Amino acid sequence: MRTGVRLSLDWGKARIGVAASDPSGILAHPVETIPAGPDAFARVQRLVAEYEPIEVVLGLPRNLAGVEGPAALAIRQVAAELVAKLGALPVRLVDERLTTVTASRQLSGAGRNTRKQRAVIDQAAAVALLEQALQYERTTGLPLGGIVEPREETRKDSSA
Numbered sequence: 001m002r003t004g005v006r007l008s009l010d011w012g013k014a015r016i017g018v019a020a021s022d023p024s025g026i027l028a029h030p031v032e033t034i035p036a037g038p039d040a041f042a043r044v045q046r047l048v049a050e051y052e053p054i055e056v057v058l059g060l061p062r063n064l065a066g067v068e069g070p071a072a073l074a075i076r077q078v079a080a081e082l083v084a085k086l087g088a089l090p091v092r093l094v095d096e097r098l099t100t101v102t103a104s105r106q107l108s109g110a111g112r113n114t115r116k117q118r119a120v121i122d123q124a125a126a127v128a129l130l131e132q133a134l135q136y137e138r139t140t141g142l143p144l145g146g147i148v149e150p151r152e153e154t155r156k157d158s159s160a
Helices: 040-051 070-086 099-109 118-140 152-159
Strands: 006-011 015-021 028-035 055-060 091-095
Touching: 006 040, 006 118, 015 040, 015 118, 028 040, 028 118, 040 070, 055 070, 055 118, 070 091, 091 118
Parallel strands: 006 055, 055 091
Antiparallel strands: 006 015, 015 028
């Protein structure tokens, strides 16, 4: 198991749930919910500076059959933008199927009104995503998901 904090992002059209792990990679905890919009990338950059993670785990929405649709394409574009803005910090795409459903059920089971607490659901989904990635790494010794490679134009810009 690699040591170091990981940040997890559950990136949605309206909100972005953020979670972090402890440096040992044992516990995941909610951090905050960022409003989606023009300032979202800047806020993520500030969180990266604050937490100094070894990687960012970004949820990739696939449908139940595992097929990527328009939402996954949008997240791949977000991932490319994150890679461009975060430099050498790895961004890893992880299948997020059912993380929001799982988070909503857990909060409902704890007596929370999920309809009134959408921001909390986004954070809980980011925690669920990160817990999935940490459990996989603890079990296999390998990180979960695939690294997002910089776009060709990003590589050319950074080498100039």
